[in-house]
Amino acid sequence: MTECEQSRVGREFLDSVSWPTLLRRPAHDQCYCHQCYSSDLPDTLTVAGYTYVIPRGWSRFAVSVDEDFFNHHNVWKTWLNCYHGTSIDNARSCVEHRQLLLPNDITMYGKKLEIREDHIPGEQYVFTTPSIKYAALGCYGHTYDFRSPRDSKLYTIKVVLQCKQKPDSIIAQPETVGAREREIKICPHFPNEVLEWKTKHRSSVMIYGLLLQVKGEDAEDDSNLSLCQSISITENQPHESIIIPPQSAPSNENVDNNPKSPPSNQAIDNNSKPTRSIASTYRSKWASMSRKRAALLIILVVSTFLPIAALIIGQIYKNDCPMQPWIPRWLIIFGAMGLAGFGLIFITMSITFQRCSKDTEVGNDISSYMFCLLILFFLAWLIAGSVWIFPANLEVQFNETNKKTYCHKTLYKFAFGLSLVQYSLIGVLICCCLGNVF
Template structure:
């Protein structure tokens, strides 16, 4: 969520104001800063969504863009679509957001302008290009850089622009980078190989823009190389821009381009930390669900054995009933916990703590029942231990051997688990106490 204290937010807002970025396209609740102060180094540098790795935009600040939440919900965008970037200029970024999609060459914008592949880009490549690497998106061939002087402190900054998007996994064609790094034997991104840096598609609606990423760096006052003037629509004195490329592939990657970026657009909104937390938790979530499933096997076995031998224990008729109730309640509790967790993990996203809260209530109820029933079971099973025998011909103290031994084993197992849990809990408390 927005940590509005970070200086990057202030500078970014000033920059957006200076280019008259419409407030209607903003969604400040989902702003997020990935600068080195705001995004802890303990967090991952790259994450995987739907089998595709993407790189966290370390050092960048997101100014969220409004998205069509109904469409996102319909297509499960936040949980199943890939995260990618599109380096561009601030003008093209705005056009993309206004059109709510990245447009293809030859498309006609809402202002009647036909989009063309910019000079210097490979012709006939009529695709929308994105990348899972922030480094590649920020390449000078794609992302425009601006000089911006803050009205707040009169300092000069360099600002680069990249769009952050979600993209439908089955819509992309993965291809190598096209800025000539292979030829120069350079690796562009430390996380993603050159061969997989570029994604292209002709499916316009398969990309949802949800953030405008700005890379804000303090600038040496004397070094204005690489930067050229921006159109002077707004407070033109504040910035200059570098020529950029947009949606298309540069014919000569090292040659600087002037001219506009083709409008490509889309809009979106979302929370990034949303995706990050979900991605980071997914393995944990799956482990929890698997553990619940495995744990359910014990009550299922108890229920089955209790039912099979329900009339085979005249010495203590409560033993099969104890097993049956233990099994039924166990299945019910684990089944409910599993369902609640699954729903909260899948649907609630960042609110996955809701699942944890509900589960805590269940755990309390379960623990109360469990201890009461464990004590009752112990009385019934251990109480007949000295006199029980397994010969059906002597019905007075007979109990079916499998039933009794299973019940006995079940009790011992439970006491052992409790002892282990207590040992671990005590050790943890002692450890914390000693460390403190």
């Protein structure tokens, strides 16, 4: 069988960076390029009871492993597959050390490992990910321009290490590239909330392959580099950490041990922050999503129905409140502002959704500005309305139309109710905010 272009160029690249040949195991090389791994083959496998995402589009250049170590710890069957995106120099150093070193470790060449500036200061962990997509992001997996010595064609080559990781060493946490704020789902197989794995346990990550993604000059770049530019923004937000539930029955590889299996208390937690099992993260994610949806629906109904009703009632009875002529005006202005404001927000939001994800920030900024302005206006308008409506409650009467204390019953009751509804909405909002904080 002839070698595919991707494997050949990858091999030429490794020669050019003097990749340690004695640590290579070509017999275990595996190419997942579109030629070698056809599109009807599975995207994922279940290995050690957890999803192993096949690195589709990548070529594995196998690295020799310590067979006795692997047999002793039953690594192939009980450890989880993961990826570590890095530079080719770091990858070589990791392979030569046979492990991923922790920050502040001193290499065998006497060099102290600094914490990468884009990692969180004070967090001395080894970072991995179950998602090849996440590992391949520009901030992790480095990309190199490479000219093939055979045909002088230019290629870009991306570098990721393929590893096995001891399940109970893993603390899973959300991605740290700001994808959640922008509502970008990085990996189709894992939620953003569990994309990053970290551990302080030495020798709990074993490298078994170097993955290279080789692309011709003309191939389009889907690596979403823009995702990485916001790292500094999200760096300091608290991570919610989850421990991967360790394997209970490692004997049978084909048993579909889905992640809903209860977390084992064997899990060792290095982290003082509260930890939860993956299963409960999934569950709470769904719960919070449906809660969000319900809240959105209520807000939509209230924000379209109430302004229309206020506009109509204010218009019908605009001369029927000699006691406080500002009450019908208050309703009309409330209705008009409500409809116009929410209409504008709706339009900007739908424009934002139609555009590609890179531009979302612009649209989000505008609509959140307008949202703030609207909220401020409604607060002020509510206070003004309260001044006109509530004191009138003491002397208002709904029968004698020619007296100065008259106000139409429907008009007055509606205005009264509307201001109460707004106050209770403020209460609900405050509760929601407090609920999110704790």
